[in-house]
Amino acid sequence: MARPKTQYVCVNCGAVWPRWQGRCDACGEWNTLQEEGPAAPASTAAGRGNVVMLRPLSGKTESPPRLTSGIAELDRVTGGGFVPASALLVGGDPGIGKSTLLLQAAASLARDGRHVIYVSGEEAIDQVRLRAERLGVVDAPVQLAAETHIEDILATLKTGPKVDVVIVDSIQTMWTDLAESAPGTVTQVRLASQNLIRLAKSTGAVVILVGHVTKDGQIAGPRVVEHMVDAVLYFEGDAGHRFRLLRAVKNRFGPASEIGVFEMAGDGLREVANPSDLFIGERDAISPGTAIFAGMEGTRPLLVEVQALVSQSSLATPRRAVVGWDPNRLAMLLAVLEARCGLRFGQFDVxxxxxxxxxxxxPAADLAIAAALISSRTGVATPPDSIYFGEVSLSGTIRAVAQSQQRLKEAEKLGFRKAFLPEAGSEDTVTGLALDKIATLADMVAAFAARAQEQSGRDRNHQ
Known part of the structure; x- marks a missing residue:
């Protein structure tokens, strides 16, 4: 009898290889291949399939109905609510608040008359009840199950009344009889996800899968699971801080890159109605090295403070440390400032x-980052109540960015009075802010230099 062949699947890109190797040649990552059991033989017999109805491209289309969770920030990230017969994958670090948010959403949906089932593969029923008591949702008619066997879960969901929402926490703990490998392996995660997604499509239920993340911040397991589901949401933030960001990195029924902002409190996650206040509320407008960036996260304008510190270096190779931005883009921006503007950073840590x-x-953050760097380098603070946005090219020119009007309206609403923005593409901008249109990065460096001379002149007069 022939020995069944095994194959190896890359958990980073989903590529399949006949034997193990240290490096995946498809994506270039190391130690990402995991063994997968033999695939079921495909049937080649003719006449076994069903005829599929073909339809024209033209025709009436309707927006899919939505199940609103009652949590405005969650509904924003999902595009207006959960779509029936869809599957969502929620990932995040341990303790970031995934189970807390989903239990709050389950309670809100259940109170609204929806049939909600919460399946926990990591915690016992009593542990889930204790969390519900802490969140104040113990009175919600949510049905609980502590089970990891997929066949038992599917049998339970199919025999009872119609289910509206199913939450599985987490997909890495589920296992099926169709594979002999341990839970959490590539084969088990893929088969469990396929069975649950098939349930969603056949019954019209919303299936929400919770996924663990690796040390790199990616959802553990094969990347093909992310391609199988309709939406992928990531919880971001530090477990030691009280603020959390829920970001949509994929959404077939709404805009991607949408974010929701939450605050972790003793009674669960609370929504942050105005996240711009969160990111700029404690800023220091007097010290040099800070600038306010008017950005866009999905369809939401968001003001955030960027901070730069340029200090004399004692090292042969100066340090470049970046938190929250692309280090490669910082290196490019420093090169443009040196080559096009004559501002030297070679002997400074940044x-x-x-x-x-x-x-x-x-990319629209380039101008704000440049303003913070120039401010710290020259020791001149950026003008108070001012915002920055614009993309910097390698030639030093400031390129236009999209959705300028939304950025300016958000700044005006929060009390800002001046905006530094690209000269190109801003002719149709109508707002109550004073607009300072910048053509090149050298123009902004010259403006900082002029203010530095004025400041030194005032200091000499005071002496």
């Missing part, structure tokens, strides 16, 4: 931080 634990990936 530290950059985004306040509030937020991570910025938008």
């Amino acid at each position: 530290y950059l931080n985004v306040a509030g634990g937020l991570r910025i990936a938008e």
Whole structure:
């Protein structure tokens, strides 16, 4: 009898290899291949399939119905609520608040008349009840189960009344009889996810899967699970701080990169109605090295403080430390400041931080980062009540960015009076703020230098 063949799956990219190797040639990552049992043989017999109905591309389309969770920030991230017959994957570090948020959402949905089942594979029923007592939701008609066997879970869901929402915490603890490997392996995670997603599509229930994350911050298990589900949400933030960010990195029924902001309190997660106040509320407008960036997270304008510290270095190779931004983009920006503006950083350590634990990936932050760097380097504080946004090119010109009007309106609402923005693409901007349109990065460096001369002149007069 022939020995069944095994294959190895990369947990980073999902590539399949016939034998183990230290490095995945598809994505270049090391030690990411995990053994997977033999796949079931595919049937090649003709006439076994069913005829699929083909439809024209044109026709009426309707927005999918939504199940609102009663938590406004969660509904914002999901695109307006949960879509029936959809599957969501929620990931985050241990203790970040995944189970807390989902239990609060389950209680809110159950109070609204929805049939909600919470399946815990990590905690006993009593532990879930203790958390519900702490959150004040013990009176909600949520049904609980402590089970890890997928076949038993599916049988329970199919035999009872129609289920509206199923929460599985977590998918790495589930196991099925179709595979002999241990729970949490590639095969078990994939098969368990497939069975639960098939349940969602066939019954119309919303299935929410909780996923562990690796040390790199990625959801553990094969990346193909992220491709299988309809939405992937990540919890971000430090467990030692009280603020949490819920970010949508994939959403088939709404905008991606949308964020929701929460505050961890004794009675659970509370929504932060105005997150811009959170990220700029404790800023120091007098000290040099800070600037306010008017960014966009999905459809939401968000003001955040960026902080830079440029100090004389005693090292042969100066340090470059970045928190919340791309280090490669910082290196590019420093090179532009040196080559195009004559501002030297070669003998200085550079530290950059985004306040509030937020991570910025938008190129529009270039101008705000540059302003903070120039401010720290020259010792001149940025103008108070001012915001910055714009992309810096390698030639030193400031490129236009999208959604300028929304950024300016958010700044005006929070009491800012001046905006530094690209000269290009801002002709149609109408706002109550004073607009300072910048064509090149050298123009902003010259403005800081002029203010530095004025400041030194005032200091000499006082002496």
